Amino acid sequence: MKIIFKILGSITILLFLFIGVYFVITNEPIPQGKRGKEADDLALKMLSALNNDAFKNTEVLEWSFRGKHFYKWHKKENIVTVSWEDNEVVLHTSQSKKSEVSIGGIKTENIEIVKQARDFFNNDSFWLVAPYKVFDPGTERRIVNYKNKEALLITYTSGGTTPGDSYLWILDEKFFPTSYKMWTSIIPIGGVSAKWSDWKKTDSGTLLPTKHILSLFGMEILMGSVKGYNL
Numbered sequence: 001m002k003i004i005f006k007i008l009g010s011i012t013i014l015l016f017l018f019i020g021v022y023f024v025i026t027n028e029p030i031p032q033g034k035r036g037k038e039a040d041d042l043a044l045k046m047l048s049a050l051n052n053d054a055f056k057n058t059e060v061l062e063w064s065f066r067g068k069h070f071y072k073w074h075k076k077e078n079i080v081t082v083s084w085e086d087n088e089v090v091l092h093t094s095q096s097k098k099s100e101v102s103i104g105g106i107k108t109e110n111i112e113i114v115k116q117a118r119d120f121f122n123n124d125s126f127w128l129v130a131p132y133k134v135f136d137p138g139t140e141r142r143i144v145n146y147k148n149k150e151a152l153l154i155t156y157t158s159g160g161t162t163p164g165d166s167y168l169w170i171l172d173e174k175f176f177p178t179s180y181k182m183w184t185s186i187i188p189i190g191g192v193s194a195k196w197s198d199w200k201k202t203d204s205g206t207l208l209p210t211k212h213i214l215s216l217f218g219m220e221i222l223m224g225s226v227k228g229y230n231l
Contacts, residue, residue: 028191033142054205064224089117202228
């Protein structure tokens with residue numbers, strides 16, 4: 001038994017050492033950038049490359065997050081149906097008290113389930129539409145010199161579930177977003193990157209990602225059957 005505890009102790013120490021070394025090697029500070037017209041112009045160029053008008057005019061978005069959370073978002077009505085496990089919430093994003101909850105097909109009142117649905121939606125919709133949110137209320141835009149190219153640093157000072165998070169958008173020569181680097185409260189390592197390379201042109205003409213690959217151990221985030229359409 002003592003030998004087993006010694007082996008487990010050694011494994012634990014090695015694991016913590018590995019995590020510590022990985023953190024030191026990969027952790028990056030948030031880059032310094034410049035606010036103002038240049039940053040705003042770069043953000044507008046990215047939106048133009050994405051055909052932002054098609055996104056603004058899209059009425060319904062459907063997707064899932066890692067095969068666990070499922071969404072149908074009536075964007076203009078600010079209503080999204082969120083379902084996971086036995087739960088379904090018709091979430092009114094601007095008037096939370098109007099939200100409706102069903103558990104196992106039975107309607108009920110459950111504030112915690114509504115809050116959980118809102119947290120899921122805030123996170124999972126960001127992975128779908130983040131490039132279109134660069135002028136949201138509470139955002140700060142900075143232009144950054146990253147590897148001798150212009151990049152766009154967005155900081156969310158308010159709103160969402162985790163205000164204070166920052167994202168550095170890496171753009172190609174046509175100002176189309178190909179990835180971002182993250183500084184968030186959820187991920188303790190700064191500068192983790194995620195690819196935005198698997199795009200789909202939906203029926204409404206809006207461009208949406210179908211999956212992301214993170215630099216953190218090659219983790220993959222699948223967005224399911226992504227749809228964008230008008231009624």
